[in-house]
Amino acid sequence: MVEEAVTVNKTKRAQFQASTQSPVRLSEMTVSTEDRQKCGLAEFDRVLGGGVVPGSLTLIGGDPGIGKSTLILQAAERWAGAGPVLYVTAEESARQIKLRASRLGVKAAELFLLAENSLEAVLEQAKDLKPSFLIVDSIQTVFTSALESAPGSVSQVRECAGRLMQQAKGVGIPTFIIGHVTKDGTIAGPRMLEHMVDTVLYFEGDAGHPYRILRAVKNRYGSTNEIGVFEMKDIGLTEVPNPSELFLAERAEDAAGSIVVPAIEGTRPILVEIQALVSGTAFGNPRRTAMGIDGNRVSLLVAVLEKKVGYALLGQDIFLNVAGGVRLNEPAIDLGVIAALASSHLNRPVPKRTLLFGEVGLAGEVRAVSRPELRVKEAERLGFNCCLLPAGNLKNLPAPKGLELIGVRDASEALAFLFD
Numbered sequence: 001m002v003e004e005a006v007t008v009n010k011t012k013r014a015q016f017q018a019s020t021q022s023p024v025r026l027s028e029m030t031v032s033t034e035d036r037q038k039c040g041l042a043e044f045d046r047v048l049g050g051g052v053v054p055g056s057l058t059l060i061g062g063d064p065g066i067g068k069s070t071l072i073l074q075a076a077e078r079w080a081g082a083g084p085v086l087y088v089t090a091e092e093s094a095r096q097i098k099l100r101a102s103r104l105g106v107k108a109a110e111l112f113l114l115a116e117n118s119l120e121a122v123l124e125q126a127k128d129l130k131p132s133f134l135i136v137d138s139i140q141t142v143f144t145s146a147l148e149s150a151p152g153s154v155s156q157v158r159e160c161a162g163r164l165m166q167q168a169k170g171v172g173i174p175t176f177i178i179g180h181v182t183k184d185g186t187i188a189g190p191r192m193l194e195h196m197v198d199t200v201l202y203f204e205g206d207a208g209h210p211y212r213i214l215r216a217v218k219n220r221y222g223s224t225n226e227i228g229v230f231e232m233k234d235i236g237l238t239e240v241p242n243p244s245e246l247f248l249a250e251r252a253e254d255a256a257g258s259i260v261v262p263a264i265e266g267t268r269p270i271l272v273e274i275q276a277l278v279s280g281t282a283f284g285n286p287r288r289t290a291m292g293i294d295g296n297r298v299s300l301l302v303a304v305l306e307k308k309v310g311y312a313l314l315g316q317d318i319f320l321n322v323a324g325g326v327r328l329n330e331p332a333i334d335l336g337v338i339a340a341l342a343s344s345h346l347n348r349p350v351p352k353r354t355l356l357f358g359e360v361g362l363a364g365e366v367r368a369v370s371r372p373e374l375r376v377k378e379a380e381r382l383g384f385n386c387c388l389l390p391a392g393n394l395k396n397l398p399a400p401k402g403l404e405l406i407g408v409r410d411a412s413e414a415l416a417f418l419f420d
Helices: 042-048 068-079 094-104 119-129 154-171 192-196 243-247 295-309 331-346 372-381 411-419
Strands: 057-062 085-089 111-114 133-137 175-179 199-205 211-219 227-233 236-239 258-265 268-280 288-291 316-322 354-356 386-390 404-408
Touching: 042 211, 042 227, 057 068, 057 154, 057 192, 068 085, 068 094, 068 133, 068 175, 068 236, 085 094, 085 119, 094 111, 111 119, 119 154, 133 154, 154 175, 154 192, 227 243, 243 268, 258 331, 258 372, 268 331, 268 372, 288 295, 295 316, 295 331, 295 411, 316 331, 331 354, 331 386, 331 411, 372 386, 386 411, 404 411
Parallel strands: 057 175, 057 199, 085 111, 085 133, 133 175, 258 354, 288 316, 354 386, 386 404
Antiparallel strands: 199 211, 211 227, 227 236, 258 268, 268 316
16 A cells, blocks of 8 residues: 555646647658767667667666666766766765775766755756766655655655656656665566666676676667676776676586586677586485576476486486576577586586587477577687587578587487487
């Protein structure tokens, strides 16, 4: 239940006003290309779709301490080179932001800090300063005096986001708001908050790994599910232009249970390592642990190996991990997961410089996946010499020089090629 203030004008009823606009034919409309403003961080600009669109409203979410404020502060330094940037810190003091900026080496002269959590005061300062960018950190700590509820409540978050959206669209100031996340990793507050903004970015990463992934889950001005890869260092976040080489740098090629798969994240192919460990269980119920992959999908593939291939895995403990803290969601990694499980179960490594991709169905068949040419090209660039892929993708796909393409129709055929 959400309490909202309702004002009623008893002296004069609100009268309907007819719209002054008339319908326009779609063929007669002219659209000018928006001038995107780049910040200089190529990975950040990639996720945004090539830069920031004037008047856009962007929401950035992520776990506490993952690097949201660090990323936006580094971007603000570059934006400040083209005009004033207003950084509203509603959680921390201006002194804390200054200490972080000193550690990161941020020395922009046109970067203004405002330690304020009143929305009316923020909008008034933005009206006087006329910044080229507005940053609000965070939306859960900003409140408006029009509502009596506490900051962070559903009504406050929705109203503050709505006012910021009106200002961004009306004046044309690109606005970035940082949002807290709940225990399950979603942005706190009403679901309407994600529908109101133009772009939703999630900052992902594991506390045990220095790598961070900025993922676009909604973007009205670019590709969805695009990612940017960063590495957290003492001097801040640094870009990772070749994530495939980074994720495979410490891989042991002769280890059983290790498989390389080419995944597509947005428009970028990335080679990642899937590690599997299959061992006998000491308990009545075997354990199933998956990190970086959907656990339900892993259970399904284990059942396919048991029923269609004949491997006795239902009584085994199974642990699966994607190296580097990456999270994979696409079904094209199914064949790689099955090969990693079989390799660990048989205690036999796959041939060196070999990778696999393909979707596996309940009947054990290997189905074609999207954009095989990008996956094969990335494998060729990193020096792989053998690739197992669905037979349906092998049609009209030229084999790159030095890379052998082998089409398979089911999981049994793929495992027979690897281990027989």
